Amino acid sequence: MKVDVKARKERRRRLKTAFLVIIAGGMAVFFLLPTVLTLANSFMTSQEISANYGMIFSEGDKKSYISEAVNLKFIPDMVSFKQYSTVLFKSPEYLLKFWNSVIYTAPILIIQIIIAVFAAYSFTRFRGRLKEIVFFAYIILMLMPYQVTLVPNYLVSDWLNILDTKWAIWLPGVASPFSVFLLTKFMRRIPNSLIEAAKIDGAGEWKVFTKICVPLCKGAIYSVAILIFIDYWNMVEQPLILLSDADMHPLSVFLSKINAGEISLAFAVASIYMIPSILVFLYGEEYLVEGISYSGGLKG
């Protein structure tokens, strides 16, 4: 009898686990599908793409060889790298836009972090009433949506005469309060006794900063770097408003404007655009998760 009950319990537990895994699996499909489909489609020949999706992207001039409905497929009839070689070697405009994305993201990433590490140290080591008020102001500014922040950004860029130049993206970017907030939260976790001990040993403020705080915050800096990268690699709002010259737009904006004739190239470009993000994700997932966990809660 007893064994029977045990076995039944075990079976129920297994059933429950199976049920949960099925739910999780279903969700995983929803999360992965768009990415996987984009990658899969990037290996299809342009004939296959236009046969599959011709209905959608060539509105108006319906040609006879196009199938009546779309044909969503995971596996290409014939794997082809021709689109990739076209994108990489024959149509410089895509590479140029890709390069624009790099040129906007990289300096913002590096300089924003350097500025933020200094500011975070100041917010961590020298706390006073005024400092707390300033830090609170940073939090409020960090939470403001683009609809609020882009108007001031635009006005300043106009006064400084940097509209339609890269500086209009760079300068507001490096001054973003988000990384200051996150790094301060990390740094305030460093035990004060550690710093006091160093000071007793005669280390000056600069030494404490470079030899203790920065090394201890390495993980945090990676986390923040990933979050900043995601934000700026994806940017759409800023270039639309601050750069009127379409040649200067990053790939994120340009991708939506690819016309119907080049749809098979578009999948290849979209995939190329994803690759840096995916690499960063695969190598830095733990840092990303840690960074997100730390961003929870607004108190410093």
Add this chain to the structure above:
Amino acid sequence: MYNVKGVQKKVLKGGNVTKGSTKRKLKNHVISNLFLAPSSIGVLVFLVIPFFVVIYYSMIDNPIGRNFVGLENFRKLLENEAFLQAAGNTLFFSLVAVPLVVVFSLGLAVLLDMNIPWKSQFRTFFLSPMMVPVASVVLIWQVIFNYHGAMNELLAVFGFSGVDWLKSKYSMLVVISMFLWKNLGYNMILFMSALGSIPRDIIEVAQLEAAGKFTIFFKIKLRYIGSTILFVIILSLINSFKVFREVYLLSGDYPYDSLYMLQHFMNNTFASMDYQKLSAAAIIMCLFMIVVIGILFFIENKVGEDIEG
């Protein structure tokens, strides 16, 4: 060694402690401000100072005449149909999407908090959309939700007739699903770390006292992660204002009416260089956000007391 020197110096100076400490205070002050300066100057120049100019612009009639008109620009804006529609659409989107994203991401976190195999793989999968640029997957969403798209084909299999997802009242559904796809992972991580930080002994005590799983979840866990729930709400609200990105990439400057978002309104006002209208809109948005953030802080303080007490 340093230590000894420091002490010697102090002794040689005659042990004037008060003078030394005010000096050190001043020095600290200078260092502190030097460290903060690059960041605070940037924030001042690009956000704070121009924001005062935005306030000024919102109260004059035009940049040339510069006559003070009080709240006239705000009155005009609140009568502007495009603005009202954009604000209404954005608010509607937020009201629908934010509760959904909170409930689903909490659900995912609870799912991964349970004892299931391949936990870390599932976490990676759920988090992956966060990394994928929206611009990259927009093509696929178009393929799925076009009138001739995959979704309608699937519906046809079950005998439903298709709808033009992106050009009808259903367009909001598409954008909401895209928003969920993108944002669930981030919030899930926040919830997972909050669930992980609940003290184990409290749950064990509850189990000893024969509390059921549901009781433990609703009476203990939910209360413990209360402040995280609030944080996720505010974060999702802010992110929901960014949904313009998805809409713009899906359907450009002038999407279907129900998808015309506040940021569309802002962009189109930028294009016509109407600084007064822009400034007034930015200030209304800002006031709205300050109210929301104020409520969050107020509740977070209350909830915090609740748990500590």
